[in-house]
Amino acid sequence: MISATLPVRALDQKAAPRPADLLAWYDRHRRRLPWRAEPGRTADPYHVFLSEIMLQQTTVKAVGPYFIDFTRRWPTVADLAAAPLEEVLSAWAGLGYYARARNLHACAKAVVERHGGHFPADEDVLLELPGIGPYTAAAIASIAFDLKASPVDGNIERVVSRLYSVDEPLPKSKPRIKALAAALTPARRPGDFAQAMMDLGATICTPRSPACPLCPWMDPCTARAGGDPARYPVKAPKTERPERAGVAFLAVRADGAVLLRTRPDKGLLAKMTEVPSTPWGPVPVAPQSHAPFAVNWRKLPGSVAHVFTHFALSLDVWRADLPARTPAPDGCRWVLPKDFSREALPSVMRKILAHGRIEGA
DNA sequence: AATGCGTGGCA
DNA sequence: TTGCCAAGCAT
Numbered sequence: 001m002i003s004a005t006l007p008v009r010a011l012d013q014k015a016a017p018r019p020a021d022l023l024a025w026y027d028r029h030r031r032r033l034p035w036r037a038e039p040g041r042t043a044d045p046y047h048v049f050l051s052e053i054m055l056q057q058t059t060v061k062a063v064g065p066y067f068i069d070f071t072r073r074w075p076t077v078a079d080l081a082a083a084p085l086e087e088v089l090s091a092w093a094g095l096g097y098y099a100r101a102r103n104l105h106a107c108a109k110a111v112v113e114r115h116g117g118h119f120p121a122d123e124d125v126l127l128e129l130p131g132i133g134p135y136t137a138a139a140i141a142s143i144a145f146d147l148k149a150s151p152v153d154g155n156i157e158r159v160v161s162r163l164y165s166v167d168e169p170l171p172k173s174k175p176r177i178k179a180l181a182a183a184l185t186p187a188r189r190p191g192d193f194a195q196a197m198m199d200l201g202a203t204i205c206t207p208r209s210p211a212c213p214l215c216p217w218m219d220p221c222t223a224r225a226g227g228d229p230a231r232y233p234v235k236a237p238k239t240e241r242p243e244r245a246g247v248a249f250l251a252v253r254a255d256g257a258v259l260l261r262t263r264p265d266k267g268l269l270a271k272m273t274e275v276p277s278t279p280w281g282p283v284p285v286a287p288q289s290h291a292p293f294a295v296n297w298r299k300l301p302g303s304v305a306h307v308f309t310h311f312a313l314s315l316d317v318w319r320a321d322l323p324a325r326t327p328a329p330d331g332c333r334w335v336l337p338k339d340f341s342r343e344a345l346p347s348v349m350r351k352i353l354a355h356g357r358i359e360g361a
Numbered sequence: 362a363a364t365g366c367g368t369g370g371c372a
Numbered sequence: 373t374t375g376c377c378a379a380g381c382a383t
Contacts, residue, residue, distance in 0.1 A: 055379040062369070062378085096367030099381075133381045153379040171362095198379060207377065208372080238376090239364090268366070309366055347368060 017163055017220040019186040019193055025216035026196035031203070033060065034067050042191065045119040045144035046077045052136045052143075053104050057097060060202070066095050078117045081108035089271060089344035098272055098346070103131025121145040139194065146191040150182040155201025156194075160184070161233035162205060162223035169234040177233075205229075241307070247287040247316045248277040248304070249297065250356040254324040257334035258358060259292055260343065268308070273343040275352045276332060280313055287318065292329045295320045304355050306348040313348070317355050 027039070035051035037043035050070055054063040069091060074080040080088070085105050092101035107130045111119055119140065120126055126137040138151035152160075157170065160177045168176065186193055204211045212224050223229035251259035263274050278290040291297060297318035304315040328334050335343060340353075340360030353360060 052379065057367085057378060057380060059369075059378045094368080096369090097380085099366065103381080131381070135380055139379070151379075154377085155379070195379095202379085241375095270366095307368080309368090310364080 014220050014222060014225065017184060017217045019184060021216045022196045022200065023186075023189060023192060026192055026199060029199065029203070030195070031199055034064060036195070042146055043144055045140065046080075047071065048140050048144040049077070049107070049119060049132075049136075050080075050104070052139045053100050053107075053131060054095065056100060056136070058095065062095065066092070076117070077108050077111050077119070080105065081112040081117075085271075086344065090342055093272070093344045094347055094350075096347075098269060098344075100131060102271065106130040107132060119144065121147065123147065123149050142191040142194045144191070146189070148185060148187055148190045149194075150178065150185045150190075151194050152178050152181050153198060155198045155205075156181055158207065158233050159197055159201045159205045159217075162210075162229050163217060163221050165222040165226060165232065167234055169236045171236065173233070242282065242311050243314065244280040244282060244311050245284055245314045245316075246278045246280040247284075247290070247318055248275045248352045249291050250275060250300075250317055250319045250352065250358070251292055251322055252319065252356070252358070253322050253326055253334055255336070257336050258353065259328060259332050260335045261332040269346050269348075271344070272349075273345050274349055277315065280311075280315075287316075291318070292332060293320060293322065293326075295322065300356060302355070304348070304351045306351060308348075315352065317352055319356055 030039070033051075035043065035047045051063065051067055054066055070080075073091065074083055083105070085102065088105045089098065089101050092098060095101075110129050111117060121141070123137045123141040126132050126140055127134065132140070135151050135153055138149040139153075141147040141149040142151060152174070157174075157177050160166070160180050161173070164180055166173050166177060166180075181197075200215070200217075204215045208230055210229050212218050212221070212229060215221065215224075218224055221229065223232050249259070253259075259276060260273050261276055263269050263272050265271055276290075276292045278285045278287050297320045300317045300319055304317060306313045306315070337358055337360035345353075
């Protein structure tokens, strides 16, 4: 018989997850990433900032080449701040969520103007900078300055929701998960702890078929004990993705130049370069009335499909060949394919050009 | 608080 | 093929 006076844990209770166990795992298994400092060192805050912005909703694999390119072009935050926005946007082209690039540039300028070119070592002050939200402020504070902060990204949401079997669905459960993560964060090595949580989520505690036997927290994990860790995190049902359609006008001049223009300052693909097109709507719009030239257009075979976050797009492509020295209509410009690399061409626009067999960068 | 905002890889 | 997912932020 177990004495009631002894501090004996009931058999169905689990030990709390120990940060030291995760840190020991991290010391052996940490990923080597371009923006990450060598073990025992803290990273360049500019590198942490740049990588964190790029990594928002974006895979490590996709970010790699962009991070290398950006740091080569703009080695310091002051260099980035001094660059023209157009160059930053064209360097960002293809990475998606272009508001990040605009905010990245605005943030670099703010760091120079408000903080003398040094990132503030303070989570609350970081939070006031453009493009830096709760996650990124905590990530920079902890990773770049080793301050006690608890960034919560998708990885950490998954790890924490499994550790504690959080049944309330996201995003409603965010505050609770944030509190649990904060309670777990140690006073020593908070930066390594944050990165360890992310590495664990990315390599062991993965969305599907997590590798529990390799996990340093297998023992204290309640979802593992429950037998179906992959059912966490519980998420609210998603709204469906509507279809939109339109026609893109590929005007090609005799010298090979293609008619392009810059999109409006706000909204989808703001300030990016585009191929002129009809509006993209749920119902097809009379294409002729939106054509940049009143000439004979021929529809190219097939169509271009592209999926955005909140709608799926299907575009027909109409082509017209025009004489050399044809002037560009208002708001448009002729661009030779060899100069495409200087343009801020999003992936959907590159697909349209490729569909018309136009070879650019 | 809910919605708008990209892209590519993967099962 | 289709849906899901990846180091979120702004409004």
